[in-house]
Amino acid sequence: MTIERPAARPANPRFSSGPCAKPPTFELNKLAGAALGRSHRAAVGKDKLKAAIEGTRELLGIPADYRIGIVPASDTGAVEMALWSLLGERKVDMLAWESFGAGWVTDVVKQLKIDAEVKTADYGQIVDLASIDFNNDVVFTWNGTTSGVRVPNGDWIADDRAGLTICDATSAAFAMDLPWDKLDVTTFSWQKVLGGEAAHGMLILSPRAVERLESYTPAWPLPKIFRLTKGGKLIEGIFQGATINTPSMLAVEDYLFALDWARSVGGLQGLIARADANAQAIFEFCDQNDWIDNLAEDPSTRSNTSVCLKFTDPRIRDGASFAKAVAKRLEAENVALDIGAYRDAPAGLRIWCGGTVETSDIQAMLPWLKWAFEAEIAAQAEAA
Ligand SMILES: Cc1ncc(COP(=O)(O)O)c(C=O)c1O
Numbered sequence: 001m002t003i004e005r006p007a008a009r010p011a012n013p014r015f016s017s018g019p020c021a022k023p024p025t026f027e028l029n030k031l032a033g034a035a036l037g038r039s040h041r042a043a044v045g046k047d048k049l050k051a052a053i054e055g056t057r058e059l060l061g062i063p064a065d066y067r068i069g070i071v072p073a074s075d076t077g078a079v080e081m082a083l084w085s086l087l088g089e090r091k092v093d094m095l096a097w098e099s100f101g102a103g104w105v106t107d108v109v110k111q112l113k114i115d116a117e118v119k120t121a122d123y124g125q126i127v128d129l130a131s132i133d134f135n136n137d138v139v140f141t142w143n144g145t146t147s148g149v150r151v152p153n154g155d156w157i158a159d160d161r162a163g164l165t166i167c168d169a170t171s172a173a174f175a176m177d178l179p180w181d182k183l184d185v186t187t188f189s190w191q192k193v194l195g196g197e198a199a200h201g202m203l204i205l206s207p208r209a210v211e212r213l214e215s216y217t218p219a220w221p222l223p224k225i226f227r228l229t230k231g232g233k234l235i236e237g238i239f240q241g242a243t244i245n246t247p248s249m250l251a252v253e254d255y256l257f258a259l260d261w262a263r264s265v266g267g268l269q270g271l272i273a274r275a276d277a278n279a280q281a282i283f284e285f286c287d288q289n290d291w292i293d294n295l296a297e298d299p300s301t302r303s304n305t306s307v308c309l310k311f312t313d314p315r316i317r318d319g320a321s322f323a324k325a326v327a328k329r330l331e332a333e334n335v336a337l338d339i340g341a342y343r344d345a346p347a348g349l350r351i352w353c354g355g356t357v358e359t360s361d362i363q364a365m366l367p368w369l370k371w372a373f374e375a376e377i378a379a380q381a382e383a384a
Pocket residue numbers: 017018073074075076077100101141143144145146168170171189191198
């Protein structure tokens with residue numbers, strides 16, 4: 001039996017959850033102004049690094065008294081710098097509901113061996129946010145990229161907390177409202193919502209986080225790449241563009257381009273609206289088709305960036321191989337690239353909906369998803 005292919009194709013089939021689609025106006029020649037072959041410590045390089053920091057502040061509405069640093073090793077580097085530099089002063093609540101959060105638990109419990117209260121939930125669910133002790137430090141992921149479950153907002157975070165909140169916001173920044181007064185450390189990578197390049201992480205510190213850095217010295221040694229203080233004082237230069245080690249000026253230029261594009265679509269609110277519209281198109285598709293559903297159970301926790309889907313048709317015999325086969329068909333047709341679920345997540349699909357993705361492309365791709373599903377059901381029946 002042949003199932004008819006839809007007539008239209010997405011103009012851009014890139015729906016990867018990282019590196020994510022470049023801004024729609026991107027072309028390599030737009031990076032021609034990069035300070036290549038120049039010292040990043042020369043005025044031209046420093047100015048660009050500073051523009052990346054201040055552009056981030058402007059677009060994300062980060063308060064003037066928060067420090068923003070460009071650090072090595074993408075989001076992982078930024079998170080681990082924070083964990084290694086700040087934790088150990090008090091107990092810590094570690095929250096995890098998918099594999100990246102779980103990775104930070106491993107860092108804290110198995111590597112740093114800190115006294116931790118570990119709170120976890122299965123894929124699709126979220127931990128009990130009312131149970132968090134804000135006398136402790138609290139480490140969490142704003143949007144769990146591999147389960148498509150996000151915190152609904154920051155209302156659960158105590159204003160009068162004694163501990164620090166450390167938030168991995170890499171798949172949330174530029175797509176969700178982040179309440180800066182609730183976040184002491186926030187991290188993200190350029191490769192996610194803005195479709196930039198990996199390599200560098202952004203580390204955003206509240207005044208309280210700086211106070212901790214200047215008043216507490218961890219018991220363990222810190223490599224140079226993690227060191228944020230010297231002689232008990234914050235190294236302010238890191239937060240003014242004097243990076244710890246050499247950055248990629250090509251990646252910096254690419255980020256500056258992405259920031260400009262973000263301004264052109266209405267800044268943060270424009271980006272949020274684009275992600276919401278993309279995710280909404282998929283939510284409606286799930287409502288209209290009884291064989292597919294959102295992995296995130298509670299609608300208030302459903303991601304508008306990494307939308308994770310599960311197949312629910314009772315005819316499916318082997319969920320993992322079925323989902324892989326559907327993703328493979330879509331890739332072979334060049335209508336959806338890189339949409340298989342994350343390797344540690346339940347079988348299914350994950351479709352990136354961040355602002356660099358066009359809603360028209362999501363809308364053009366969804367009939368193909370239906371086509372691939374039906375083709376695979378038919379193939380499974382034929383093989384039986
Ligand atoms: C929530 C989360 N944390 C951390 C990472 C790791 O990011 P990077 O590879 O940029 O270090 C990712 C990447 O997908 C992520 O989604």
